[in-house]
Every structure is written in structure tokens, then in C-alpha cells.
Amino acid sequence: MLAEKYAERIEKAFAKYPDKRSAVMPLLYIAQEEYGWVSPQAIDEVASLCDLDPTQVKSIAGFYTMYSEKPKGKYWLHVCTDLACALRGADEFYEALKTYLGAEDGEMTEDGLFTIEHVMCLGACDRAPMMQCNFRFYENLDIDKAKALIDQWRAEAKQTK
Amino acid sequence: MTTQYILLREKEIPDIREFDVYVKNGGYEALKKAVSMKPAEVIEIVKASNLRGRGGAGFPTGVKWGFIPQNEPIKYVVVNADESETGTFKDRQIMENNPHQLIEGAMIAAWAIQATAVYIYLRGEYWDIAHDLDKRIEDARQAGFVGENVLGTGWSCMMYTHLGAGAYICGEESALLESLEGKLGQPRVRPPFPAQKGGGLYGEPTVVNNVETLANVPWIITHGAEAYKQIGTEQSAGTKIFCVSGHVEKPGNYELPLGVTFQELIFEHAGGIPNGKQIKAILPSGGSGPIVPATDEVLDMPLTYEDMVKVGTILGSASIIVMDETVDITWVASKITKFFKHESCGKCTPCREGTYWLDKVLDRILAGKGTPQDIELIDNVAKNMQGATLCALGDFAANPIIYTIKNFPDDFKKHVMPKEEDKPVPAKAGAKPAARRGVQAAASAGD
Numbered sequence: 001m002l003a004e005k006y007a008e009r010i011e012k013a014f015a016k017y018p019d020k021r022s023a024v025m026p027l028l029y030i031a032q033e034e035y036g037w038v039s040p041q042a043i044d045e046v047a048s049l050c051d052l053d054p055t056q057v058k059s060i061a062g063f064y065t066m067y068s069e070k071p072k073g074k075y076w077l078h079v080c081t082d083l084a085c086a087l088r089g090a091d092e093f094y095e096a097l098k099t100y101l102g103a104e105d106g107e108m109t110e111d112g113l114f115t116i117e118h119v120m121c122l123g124a125c126d127r128a129p130m131m132q133c134n135f136r137f138y139e140n141l142d143i144d145k146a147k148a149l150i151d152q153w154r155a156e157a158k159q160t161k
Numbered sequence: 162m163t164t165q166y167i168l169l170r171e172k173e174i175p176d177i178r179e180f181d182v183y184v185k186n187g188g189y190e191a192l193k194k195a196v197s198m199k200p201a202e203v204i205e206i207v208k209a210s211n212l213r214g215r216g217g218a219g220f221p222t223g224v225k226w227g228f229i230p231q232n233e234p235i236k237y238v239v240v241n242a243d244e245s246e247t248g249t250f251k252d253r254q255i256m257e258n259n260p261h262q263l264i265e266g267a268m269i270a271a272w273a274i275q276a277t278a279v280y281i282y283l284r285g286e287y288w289d290i291a292h293d294l295d296k297r298i299e300d301a302r303q304a305g306f307v308g309e310n311v312l313g314t315g316w317s318c319m320m321y322t323h324l325g326a327g328a329y330i331c332g333e334e335s336a337l338l339e340s341l342e343g344k345l346g347q348p349r350v351r352p353p354f355p356a357q358k359g360g361g362l363y364g365e366p367t368v369v370n371n372v373e374t375l376a377n378v379p380w381i382i383t384h385g386a387e388a389y390k391q392i393g394t395e396q397s398a399g400t401k402i403f404c405v406s407g408h409v410e411k412p413g414n415y416e417l418p419l420g421v422t423f424q425e426l427i428f429e430h431a432g433g434i435p436n437g438k439q440i441k442a443i444l445p446s447g448g449s450g451p452i453v454p455a456t457d458e459v460l461d462m463p464l465t466y467e468d469m470v471k472v473g474t475i476l477g478s479a480s481i482i483v484m485d486e487t488v489d490i491t492w493v494a495s496k497i498t499k500f501f502k503h504e505s506c507g508k509c510t511p512c513r514e515g516t517y518w519l520d521k522v523l524d525r526i527l528a529g530k531g532t533p534q535d536i537e538l539i540d541n542v543a544k545n546m547q548g549a550t551l552c553a554l555g556d557f558a559a560n561p562i563i564y565t566i567k568n569f570p571d572d573f574k575k576h577v578m579p580k581e582e583d584k585p586v587p588a589k590a591g592a593k594p595a596a597r598r599g600v601q602a603a604a605s606a607g608d
Contacts, residue, residue, distance in 0.1 A: 008470035016321040018363060022341060025323070025343065029326075055266050059345060063346065064285070064327050065326070066285040066325075066326040066327035083407075083444075083493060084247060084407055087482070088408040088412075100287070120247070120503055120504060121447075123244050123247050123249065123252075123287070124250060125247075125404065128406075132286060135286060135287070136289060137286070
């Protein structure tokens with residue numbers, strides 16, 4: 001249960017706002033961290049914490065793209081293919097990365113390690129091609145650098161298994 | 162044109178992000194000065210400085226602050242750090258490298274309207290930046306610049322970060338407020354405006370300012386409105402961070418006085434166009450402003466709020482995307498349209514349905530299956546979206562269609578013409594880096 005495990009963080013989130021409802025977004029992040037995605041269980045727990053109806057929380061989770069409504073890989077890759085990045089080769093970079101992972105846009109790799117998605121501008125246009133992995137920036141990439149990162153994350157995941 | 166760094170001060174003081182270094186270099190002196198003045202005096206200084214909102218709209222900051230009713234007990238400052246416009250990456254650099262200046266600027270704004278709390282709304286992807294900012298705010302709080310009884314004045318004002326979760330629309334101020342309240346990020350019907358009772362955060366009067374706007378404020382308080390107006394032009398005072406991306410040698414943020422020309426910015430500061438190519442087109446305000454051909458007239462036009470209008474575009478957030486002669490502008494229209502289709506919040510029908518159909522027809526044109534009527538069709542759809550939505554996103558989404566067709570008709574025609582007429586499109590008037598006129602001459606030509 002989130003309420004016990006993350007009591008301190010949840011309390012801190014509530015303390016920021018005069019209205020409990022405002023904590024729905026930070027709490028959804030906590031839930032996603034715990035369950036790997038905003039599962040029905042996650043939605044119910046967040047709803048009860050914020051005194052909201054699960055339907056309301058579900059609509060929030062669906063509206064914002066950084067909440068995943070389906071299980072995703074341990075490493076969630078977001079590649080910007082927007083105009084400014086595309087002018088610097090992001091489309092080709094994304095194609096090559098999908099091929100290397102063996103996954104299509106929005107898919108998870110068979111081993112459950114990676115989910116790859118193309119996204120809109122991430123504010124790193126001067127450092128394209130770029131991606132985020134679990135919301136962390138990796139910039140000034142080319143496909144070889146990206147492959148090396150993938151290999152590194154694969155190795156890390158193997159070790160922690 | 163050289164600049165004195167008002168914002169990107171890490172260029173001169175690399176560790177300015179650290180609290181001690183910031184304080185050693187005059188940090189928080191402006192806040193001390195501000196709280197020694199009456200709030201109304203602070204507003205007057207900012208008004209007199211001609212500081213205009215750097216988020217894109219260019220609205221006079223002091224005037225915005227002046228809209229806040231004084232007698233309401235609860236008021237808010239909300240910092241718009243949702244920076245999501247295609248091609249924009251300036252607020253990120255301020256928050257990463259000079260965060261205390263934002264904190265100080267936001268606290269001065271808070272004093273000016275006697276706010277009870279400041280919320281910094283960052284886009285979710287700025288996850289690490291938000292967590293770093295939390296630590297910086299804590300440093301400032303411990304030193305008495307934020308929180309209970311600020312600098313012994315008896316005035317208390319907390320400051321918090323709030324992370325969005327991937328929605329461009331939350332950069333629109335009323336959608337941002339909705340999101341901060343834990344709702345879907347969709348624009349509100351106005352009036353009431355955020356500054357009014359009933360229109361702001363939790364219904365309380367609220368000032369929403371962009372990161373870059375607020376980061377200017379400490380300098381203005383320290384040096385005065387007159388000194389600030391000495392920089393830039395009469396109607397566009399101060400420096401601006403120009404985000405330059407796309408086909409340039411050195412993409413990045415350049416802080417320069419307003420009034421610098423594209424010519425200087427692109428060819429001197431950003432190193433010109435790579436691989437010996439000619440410049441073809443410029444998007445001065447990311448995906449949302451009108452695209453312009455890189456003619457000599459455009460290249461020599463001062464980058465100011467007032468002058469960009471003369472060449473049919475806007476300064477906006479100054480997110481300058483540069484395209485060389487190899488770029489197919491129909492593809493550009495499609496890319497931007499996909500952006501807005503994805504980012505339309507779905508509340509207003511013209512935007513939600515319009516972006517969907519524009520994208521569909523553009524895909525058809527790019528696949529070589531379009532007709533000349535398709536070009537008229539998308540132009541018509543886009544024009545019917547204009548002015549028909551609650552927020553500016555509907556207008557933004559229309560721009561990439563209307564102005565790409567208007568300014569680069571041949572790029573569209575070649576996709577829908579029979580093969581024998583499919584001639585290569587000559588590049589628009591290219592830039593001649595050597596033939597650059599002085600900035601002074603260009604500036605006066607624009608007057």
C-alpha cells in the first residue's frame with residue numbers, strides 16, 4: 001500500500017497545497033514508481049488518498065502522457081522526433097534505435113526491459129538527437145552512443161536480477 | 162552586438178547556481194531592496210522598465226502585477242516553467258545554471274503583490290531540475306529569503322515546485338492553473354482572468370509569469386528601470402535569450418539585447434549554416450508563430466516585439482528554428498501539425514478536430530496522393546480554426562498551415578503536381594554572410 005510505504009513523501013506532497021486534490025499529480029508519480037504503471041490498484045489508492053473518485057484520477061492519468069496506462073519496461077525511453085530534433089537527424093536516429101531494440105513505437109521489448117516512444121519537444125533542441133530514460137536527459141547522441149547506453153542498461157538489469 | 166549577461170550569468174560566473182556564490186555576487190540584494198520599498202513602488206519600477214513577458218505574449222509585466230487587487234488576503238505568484246514550445250530551451254538553462262535568480266525574482270514579484278505563496282510549475286520532463294530547485298529553495302529559505310517572516314518584514318511567503326506530466330497545453334496560463342489544482346490541463350473561459358478574484362489559482366488573484374521574465378526582475382530592482390531601458394529598443398527593453406536550433410553550426414541559447422538581427426544571431430553567434438548550405442526559412446517563435454522565408458529583409462530585421470510584426474511574424478518566446486535549402490516546408494508543416502494534433506487538449510472542437518484533419522490531409526499530400534484542392538482545403542480548415550477556440554493553441558495550430566502555404570507555395574505544389582511539372586524548388590533568397598550590414602544600420606532601417 002502506498003499510504004504506508006510512502007507516508008513521508010505523500011505527507012510532503014499534501015503539505016504543499018491548500019487543497020488535497022492538487023496532490024493527485026505528485027501522488028500518481030509515486031504510484032507509478034511503485035507499480036511500474038498507473039494500474040487500477042494505483043488509481044484506487046491515489047483516489048482514496050486525495051478524496052477523489054477513481055474515475056477522476058483515471059481521467060488525469062489518461063490526459064497526461066507521463067503516466068503510463070499500461071505496464072512498461074524498466075527503462076522507459078522517450079525520443080524527441082519533433083521538428084528541431086528532426087532537422088538534426090532525430091527521425092533516422094529513432095528508426096535505428098527501434099531496430100536495435102526490436103520494438104515498435106510505444107512497445108515494450110520482449111524481455112520487459114525497455115519501452116520506447118517518440119515524444120514531442122523535450123527542451124533539448126540544441127543537443128539533438130536526444131532521449132530521456134526514466135525522465136533523465138541523454139543528449140548529443142548518435143546511434144552508437146545510444147546503443148552503448150542500451151547495452152549498459154541491459155548489463156545493469158542483469159546484475160540486479 | 163555584445164551583451165552583458167543579465168540572465169545567463171554562469172557564462173561569467175560558472176558556479177552562480179550555488180547559493181554562496183550567488184550571494185557573493187550581489188544575490189538577494191535586490192530582494193532586500195524591494196522589501197524596503199512599498200509593494201506599489203516595486204510595481205512602478207517594473208512598469209517603468211518596460212519589461213515584457215518572455216513566455217511569448219510579451220505582455221508588460223508591471224502592468225500584469227498592477228491588476229492584482231490589493232485587499233484580498235490570499236494571492237499567488239505562479240511561475241510558468243512548463244517550457245514546451247517546439248524549439249524552446251531557455252528557461253531550462255536559467256533553472257539549471259542560475260536558479261537563485263529565478264527564486265529571487267519570484268520573491269520580488271510575490272512582495273509586489275503581497276502573495277502568500279509561490280508555485281513553480283515545471284514540465285514533468287524537467288524532473289531533475291525540479292528536484293534540484295527544491296534544494297535551492299531550501300537554501301534560500303534557511304537564509305530567510307523565502308518562507309516565514311521574510312527578511313524580518315513580518316510577511317510570509319512559501320515557495321513550492323510542482324511537476325506537470327507531459328502536456329504542452331499546461332503552458333497556457335489558465336490550463337496551468339487547472340493542472341495545478343489537480344484537474345485536467347484545459348483552458349478556462351475568461352473572464353474572470355487569473356488576476357481577478359475567482360480567476361486565479363484556487364479562485365484567488367494570481368500572477369502567472371514566465372521563468373525568464375522573473376529572472377530579469379532582480380537586475381531591474383538593483384539597477385533601476387532607466388538602466389534596463391538603455392538595453393534593447395524603446396518598445397522592447399532588455400536582453401532576451403534566443404534559443405537557436407535546427408540548421409546552424411552552434412545551436413544553443415544566446416542572450417543578446419533585443420534588437421539584434423537574425424543575420425547577426427544566426428551567422429555570427431550561432432556560426433551560420435553547416436555544410437555550405439543556404440538558409441531557406443526561419444521559425445522565430447517555435448512551432449506556434451508564422452514561418453518566414455530568410456530574405457534579406459527578414460535577416461536584417463531587428464528581433465523585437467514591434468519589428469517582427471513588420472515581416473509577418475512574431476518574436477514570441479524567441480525559439481528560433483533555422484532551416485536550410487534542403488528542407489521541404491510541406492514536411493515542416495506536417496511535423497508541426499503532428500505536434501499540435503498531439504497537444505490539443507480536446508476541449509474546443511475546432512482545435513481538436515481541425516488538427517486531426519490537417520494532419521490526415523498533410524499525410525496524404527506528402528504521400529503523393531494529394532490534389533491541388535487539398536492545399537486549399539487545409540488552408541480553409543486552418544483559417545476556420547483561427548479565433549474559434551478558448552485559448553491560443555487553436556491559432557497556433559493554424560499558423561503552420563496558413564503561413565507555410567502563403568510563404569512557400571511551391572513546396573506544396575510540387576507534391577500535388579503531375580510528375581512532369583515537378584521541378585525542383587529554388588532556394589529562397591539566401592544569406593550572404595559577408596554582406597552583413599552593421600547592426601546600427603539595420604536597427605535604424607527598422608524604425
